[in-house]
Amino acid sequence: MASQLMFRGSRFLLLVLVVASSTLMMDTTTAQLQYDFYNTTCPGVEDLVRAELLALFAADVTLPAGLLRLHFHDCFGAGCDAALLLKSHNGTAQRDADPNSTVRGYEAIEAVKAKVEEACPLVVSCADIMAMAARDAVNYTQGPAYAVETGRRDGNVSRKEDALRFLPPADGNVTVLTQYFAAQNLSYKDMVVLSAAHSIGVAHCPSFSNRLYNYTGAGDQDPSLDADYAKNLTAKCKPGNVATVQPLDPTTPSTFDLGYYNNVYNHRALLASDAALLNDSLSGAYVQLMTNASSVDVFFADFAVSMINMGRIGVRTGTDGEIRATCAIYVD
Numbered sequence: 001m002a003s004q005l006m007f008r009g010s011r012f013l014l015l016v017l018v019v020a021s022s023t024l025m026m027d028t029t030t031a032q033l034q035y036d037f038y039n040t041t042c043p044g045v046e047d048l049v050r051a052e053l054l055a056l057f058a059a060d061v062t063l064p065a066g067l068l069r070l071h072f073h074d075c076f077g078a079g080c081d082a083a084l085l086l087k088s089h090n091g092t093a094q095r096d097a098d099p100n101s102t103v104r105g106y107e108a109i110e111a112v113k114a115k116v117e118e119a120c121p122l123v124v125s126c127a128d129i130m131a132m133a134a135r136d137a138v139n140y141t142q143g144p145a146y147a148v149e150t151g152r153r154d155g156n157v158s159r160k161e162d163a164l165r166f167l168p169p170a171d172g173n174v175t176v177l178t179q180y181f182a183a184q185n186l187s188y189k190d191m192v193v194l195s196a197a198h199s200i201g202v203a204h205c206p207s208f209s210n211r212l213y214n215y216t217g218a219g220d221q222d223p224s225l226d227a228d229y230a231k232n233l234t235a236k237c238k239p240g241n242v243a244t245v246q247p248l249d250p251t252t253p254s255t256f257d258l259g260y261y262n263n264v265y266n267h268r269a270l271l272a273s274d275a276a277l278l279n280d281s282l283s284g285a286y287v288q289l290m291t292n293a294s295s296v297d298v299f300f301a302d303f304a305v306s307m308i309n310m311g312r313i314g315v316r317t318g319t320d321g322e323i324r325a326t327c328a329i330y331v332d
């Protein structure tokens with residue numbers, strides 16, 4: 001039986017044992033991920049991880065968003081193998097790439113890993129802890145509870161160019177975004193569904209300032225932006241402001257809910273990549289469907305499935321990769 005996760009206040013408990021709706025290509029490596037991989041080698045590890053995270057989340061309510069994005073950037077970087085955590089003296093690791101410059105939560109994963117090492121030395125991978133942390137982050141912010149597959153092992157190669165090549169651009173339209181997801185064997189639907197991770201967390205002004213000040217290169221504003229929302233954003237993000245952050249979901253910034261799709265539908269999406277979902281008939285239809293509060297069950301089930309799909313990208317299993325005592329070591 002897959003382990004189940006329950007946070008107090010959680011509205012939903014989804015048990016996702018078999019993922020059938022994915023277009024993911026299964027290969028021998030991905031087939032080896034399984035539920036409760038550590039059942040005998042480190043019993044209770046998922047509870048331990050969750051307990052550690054709960055304390056960290058209580059101290060920093062913005063951390064769940066950081067950890068959700070951390071897992072995404074690791075998986076897209078060159079597989080979910082914790083290579084994003086590795087460091088380079090020469091600035092050549094994934095974490096040195098521009099798209100990773102505002103990624104956060106590295107210390108939290110290291111802190112959890114240290115606790116896990118005390119309980120079960122050299123058994124549990126950093127990559128699995130990242131997948132559990134992303135799952136716990138979603139559930140902590142009142143999103144779905146779902147079981148994660150485990151059995152990933154860690155990579156010891158981290159290349160800046162992988163992050164540059166594989167992470168989707170914030171100004172990508174649906175065609176571009178779909179291509180970036182397809183490159184990871186993720187479907188169009190995975191793209192539309194996983195974009196709703198932007199139901200929590202923040203973006204820095206440079207991630208969307210083109211929409212305010214230079215949309216087509218002629219000093220103009222994105223005409224699709226809701227006027228009041230645009231006015232508010234321009235007041236907060238003056239040209240050249242690189243430090244200020246704005247919530248990705250201005251309505252319910254710390255709650256994982258349908259607010260994201262409501263904002264997209266009402267032209268109050270922060271990133272161009274989010275707004276783009278409304279410009280394509282198929283994704284637009286999904287966005288519209290999700291503006292109905294009764295769609296929340298469908299959304300939560302879809303999100304759980306797509307997170308599991310994402311967690312399978314390029315995983316190392318069996319004898320591939322390694323289990324390290326420390327996640328963030330220098331590799332050059």
Ligand code: HEM
Pocket residue numbers: 064065066068069072102103104168169170171172177191194195197198200201202203204205206207248271273
């Ligand atoms: C569809 C393509 C995507 C694009 C173009 C994109 C782009 C971005 C950008 C530009 C930011 C703000 C960075 C900053 O200014 O600091 C951001 C934040 C975030 N992204 Fe995405 N993202 C995408 C998909 C995803 C996915 C699939 C997930 C997770 C499953 C995710 C989770 C997050 C979270 C949680 C944040 C907030 C992080 C924080 O508060 O520190 N994103 N994303």
